[in-house]
Amino acid sequence: MRILIIEDNPDIAANLGDYLDEKGHTIDFAGDGITGLHLAVVNEFDAIVLDLALPGMDGLNVCRKLRDEAGKDTPVLMLTARDRLEDKLAGFETGADDYLVKPFALQEVEVRLDALFRRGRRKTSRELRVGDLQYNLSALTVNRAGMDIELNPIGLKLLRCLMESSPNVVSRAELEKEVWGEEMPDSDSLRVHIHSLRSMIDKPFQSKMIQTRHGIGYRLVESDAISA
Amino acid sequence: MRILIIEDNPDIAANLGDYLDEKGHTIDFAGDGITGLHLAVVNEFDAIVLDLALPGMDGLNVCRKLRDEAGKDTPVLMLTARDRLEDKLAGFETGADDYLVKPFALQEVEVRLDALFRRGRRKTSRELRVGDLQYNLSALTVNRAGMDIELNPIGLKLLRCLMESSPNVVSRAELEKEVWGEEMPDSDSLRVHIHSLRSMIDKPFQSKMIQTRHGIGYRLVESDAISA
């Protein structure tokens, strides 16, 4: 874990730095706000420990500029002697992630930094991709070659099933179960929905990504090259 | 923001719940550890406030089981009277994200919860913005193109949820849970509230930021350009 300590008191900085170094982290120091902000913007730290009383530039301003002007979302742990409520609120207001009042235990700093780091490692939005076709699972949107495509609920389910299995064949039975579960419609409406899905996915692009395997099912392939 | 409060003291729970509700959040309660763990596992909360002294199951165990057995990474803010260092370390050890010692200020709880939530969504601001629409989370005010807009509590919650997810689609189930938590109304009043929200957000500006995805949900977009 790479940590930046912005603190003008050399004793505190050295003390904290040594402790975190012992714990296996990599530490960088800044003795004033301007240097600290610069380092924070230029480098990629996993977390920043920020003192509020700083020469050059106040800690609150460092945090605000980091967030608003540099657009960095590096986790920030504020460290200060000010324990009044409004100070804390002001700290969080500027975009801090945690706020610890001096005097503090070194161990507490470390576990709080750990907690920030854990939370920072989060999975991003899931997305399926086959060729130039993209399916954003969290936004429930589909786009192909930069063009957004709005699909029905059933169209989305079918496409998802096909994309997850691509380039393998999916049997009609599987597709039907995916869409309707156990209670399927009386007639064979899957054909109709495949047709309308094709009209959205393939027709505007004059391609044939959705292929039919006669008597077996359907499959989705990147190119429309036909392989027997 | 959907929050679960696990706290056996009814006074504290009600006090905190009322405060957070006023701030535009949706609150669910659990009076003991078992119920709390169950709710936390089954539902998707944005954050959990967890008391450590609980009947049924200790708060530390609740957190541990939530993380290890259920695999949930919902942000957890521990709330307790124990202020010894080893208690704090034990709290973070079980996977807590923050640790606040009683007595605490209600405002501090809120800003800390908000910081946890922001971190989860990689946001660093107390203000939401989509196009020319702005939502100040601190003042609970909305304005568009310089015009202030006064919204109902429900309208605020809906808009907040839509803005946080923008431009992704939010299912009606998600919106309903965001507004009413577990106790939903019998009828489908979401449509009515969407309508009144539109009359405030879109109608005066002759735009269509709030779009309907038939059979899927709603989404908020910057422009009303329709992409096919």
Place this chain on the structure above:
DNA sequence: GTTGCTCGTAACGAATTTTTAACGTCGGCA
């Protein structure tokens, strides 16, 4: 009490999706 506001409920037409039905086409097989 009165006023004003919010909220839940109900109702109904409009819009969209889904199902059904009908018919033409294609592919494998004797």
Place this chain on the structure above:
DNA sequence: TGCCGACGTTAAAAATTCGTTACGAGCAAC
């Protein structure tokens, strides 16, 4: 080649979902 089942296509019916309006209960301020 000719048959038959599986598939593609289209149109219309049926079902679902949505937008809108209206009304009354509940509640707080006055």
